[in-house]
Amino acid sequence: MHRLASLLSGRGSRLFLLACALVFPLLAKSEYQVYVMASAFIWAIAVYGLNIITGYCGQLNLAHGGFFAIGAYALAILTADHGWNFWPAFVAAALVAAAVGALVGLVSLRLKEHFFAIFTLCVGFIIYLLIDKWEELTHGAVGIRGIAAPDGLGLVDFSQTVPFYYLALAFLVLAIWFAGRLAASLLGRTFMAIRNGDALAQSLGIDLMRNKLLAFVLSTTYAGVAGALYASMIRFVGPEEANPNHTFDMITYLLVGGFGTLFGPLAGTVGIVWITQSLQFLEDYRMIIFGPLIVVLVIFMPRGVVGTFLGWKLRKDTEAARAKGPRAGAKVAPAKEANTNA
Amino acid sequence: MNLLFQQVLNGLTLGSIYGLVALGLTLVYGILHIPNFAHGALYMVGAFASYYFMTDMGLHYWLAMLLSGVVVAALAVLSERLVFHPLRNAPPIHDKIAAIGILLFLEAVIQMLWGSDFRRMASPYNGILNFDGLIIPEQRLLIIVGAFTLMLALHLFLRRTMLGSTIIAMAQSREGAFLVGIDANRVAMLTFAISGMLAAFAATLYAPINLVYPAMGHLVIMKAFVIIVLGGMGSIPGAILGGMILGFAESFGGFYLSSDYKDIIAFSLLVVILSFRPTGLFAKGAH
Numbered sequence: 001m002h003r004l005a006s007l008l009s010g011r012g013s014r015l016f017l018l019a020c021a022l023v024f025p026l027l028a029k030s031e032y033q034v035y036v037m038a039s040a041f042i043w044a045i046a047v048y049g050l051n052i053i054t055g056y057c058g059q060l061n062l063a064h065g066g067f068f069a070i071g072a073y074a075l076a077i078l079t080a081d082h083g084w085n086f087w088p089a090f091v092a093a094a095l096v097a098a099a100v101g102a103l104v105g106l107v108s109l110r111l112k113e114h115f116f117a118i119f120t121l122c123v124g125f126i127i128y129l130l131i132d133k134w135e136e137l138t139h140g141a142v143g144i145r146g147i148a149a150p151d152g153l154g155l156v157d158f159s160q161t162v163p164f165y166y167l168a169l170a171f172l173v174l175a176i177w178f179a180g181r182l183a184a185s186l187l188g189r190t191f192m193a194i195r196n197g198d199a200l201a202q203s204l205g206i207d208l209m210r211n212k213l214l215a216f217v218l219s220t221t222y223a224g225v226a227g228a229l230y231a232s233m234i235r236f237v238g239p240e241e242a243n244p245n246h247t248f249d250m251i252t253y254l255l256v257g258g259f260g261t262l263f264g265p266l267a268g269t270v271g272i273v274w275i276t277q278s279l280q281f282l283e284d285y286r287m288i289i290f291g292p293l294i295v296v297l298v299i300f301m302p303r304g305v306v307g308t309f310l311g312w313k314l315r316k317d318t319e320a321a322r323a324k325g326p327r328a329g330a331k332v333a334p335a336k337e338a339n340t341n342a
Numbered sequence: 343m344n345l346l347f348q349q350v351l352n353g354l355t356l357g358s359i360y361g362l363v364a365l366g367l368t369l370v371y372g373i374l375h376i377p378n379f380a381h382g383a384l385y386m387v388g389a390f391a392s393y394y395f396m397t398d399m400g401l402h403y404w405l406a407m408l409l410s411g412v413v414v415a416a417l418a419v420l421s422e423r424l425v426f427h428p429l430r431n432a433p434p435i436h437d438k439i440a441a442i443g444i445l446l447f448l449e450a451v452i453q454m455l456w457g458s459d460f461r462r463m464a465s466p467y468n469g470i471l472n473f474d475g476l477i478i479p480e481q482r483l484l485i486i487v488g489a490f491t492l493m494l495a496l497h498l499f500l501r502r503t504m505l506g507s508t509i510i511a512m513a514q515s516r517e518g519a520f521l522v523g524i525d526a527n528r529v530a531m532l533t534f535a536i537s538g539m540l541a542a543f544a545a546t547l548y549a550p551i552n553l554v555y556p557a558m559g560h561l562v563i564m565k566a567f568v569i570i571v572l573g574g575m576g577s578i579p580g581a582i583l584g585g586m587i588l589g590f591a592e593s594f595g596g597f598y599l600s601s602d603y604k605d606i607i608a609f610s611l612l613v614v615i616l617s618f619r620p621t622g623l624f625a626k627g628a629h
Binding site: 054058111292295 | 375424425442443444446447451453560568575602606609610612616617
């Protein structure tokens with residue numbers, strides 16, 4: 001069992017995961033399954049963004065779905081209404097989400113804890129209301145059709161499901177790679193120091209505002225990229241993309257996977273998207289199960305699936321090291337703790 | 343003149359409802375320091391419970407309101423016992439997420455039972471009073487009078503009874519309250535019960551001139567949050583005053599500016615306030 005654990009968290013397992021993802025379209029029973037998986041990947045990218053601000057930096061951002069919608073609408077408006085090519089519009093969508101994120105962050109990050117959560121909840125709702133009411137720009141409740149599919153430059157046709165799947169996978173890998181580098185870097189450690197306590201972080205000479213803002217902008221950029229990909233997959237956007245429920249969905253994914261862990265967002269998103277798929281009959285009522293699930297997880301397993309697993313593995317490692325000799329045990333524990341305390 | 347009067351009346355009506363909802367929210371925050379995101383769902387359940395008691399069981403409006411208050415109070419106490427109590431020592435982010443879990447659950451249950459249609463709740467007070475050209479629909483008058491009666495009753499309860507004083511004591515100082523032998527669990531349950539009851543009453547008062555539907559709590563709860571930030575988290579007079587300010591801002595803003603964007607007024611107000619005063623308008627000390 002223990003050997004299995006080290007296998008699962010090592011470098012090999014990451015390659016194994018990647019290999020599984022690469023052959024998935026060949027093994028899938030239908031194109032629909034590939035489509036569902038691609039959408040799960042897109043949501044996972046957004047959840048990785050949420051993980052940066054909420055998981056690593058400890059600020060509960062309840063407007064994340066709003067930034068996802070901003071990315072989606074930016075791409076939709078630029079390609080469908082203004083005839084831009086896909087890739088410039090895609091970059092612009094990410095930049096728009098980052099810029100709006102910077103503006104919102106400048107105001108909201110001055111607030112602490114509850115105030116930040118309440119404020120961002122309202123921001124999410126303002127984004128929803130604006131998208132719904134600002135008909136000149138967003139076409140209101142009608143939504144926008146005719147969004148460009150990703151431009152394959154004459155080589156690939158991304159409007160097909162399988163090529164799009166690989167595109168989404170590529171972006172997901174990029175997102176995870178960047179998140180991993182971030183978590184291991186000094187900047188990532190700085191975010192975690194802020195999560196562990198504002199005052200403590202400040203006493204270490206950390207500029208709170210600058211770092212929180214950076215984390216926030218990074219997270220909204222992730223959301224923007226995911227939103228733009230989503231719009232180019234569905235080829236339609238409507239005000240529902242900005243529904244605050246999407247934010248709650250993403251929080252559920254992150255909570256189930258594990259806050260502040262590298263593979264939590266992936267495990268949580270892909271896992272729940274597939275569970276939801278297999279519970280199709282529930283559709284609108286899935287929250288009857290997920291609502292209590294959130295509560296139970298937060299009470300009994302606040303570190304999520306991945307966080308709990310890592311904690312368990314850390315304990316085993318320490319025990320194994322202790323069995324060998326007291327010195328080695330002391331060496332193992334502190335090195336890994338920073339990565340796993342959620 | 344009459345048009346202006348209508349806006350004042352409208353502002354008073356909105357302000358009364360917002361005030362009642364915000365009061366429950368601020369009471370819970372004052373005691374337990376939980377921003378209860380599920381409060382809007384309690385409000386919504388309150389409306390549906392009254393609707394059920396009136397249309398399916400044929401009870402009178404007042405009796406339905408009372409029963410709905412009891413049901414929602416029980417629900418609120420249950421949420422405290424099952425969810426917030428076990429989380430009392432957890433990091434603050436956990437309370438918020440758990441509250442969202444309750445919100446999603448309650449909404450899904452109501453949607454499953456009643457569907458997402460908009461429903462109209464009949465009230466026995468459909469008449470219109472005419473004071474020399476000033477027109478007042480009875481239900482609006484009822485809302486205003488009812489809300490102020492409830493606020494007064496709450497005030498008397500908190501200030502004049504032993505049980506009420508324990509809530510105040512607990513809000514003022516947790517340790518101090520423990521020292522004089524106040525049972526924290528009892529106070530927490532009592533506070534949740536009052537907060538749930540106020541939400542149910544507010545919903546039943548407002549539903550006849552609005553509609554009943556599963557998403558009806560969304561805007562109300564967010565506005566209630568704006569109000570308690572405005573009035574200072576945990577402050578009771580602040581919640582009432584803040585409710586009135588927001589009610590009037592919306593009524594006049596919706597009339598003179600744009601009714602499409604009237605819901606944004608509340609949030610813009612919040613953005614402006616928090617930009618200049620990160621701890622709210624009347625907050626004492628830092629949070």
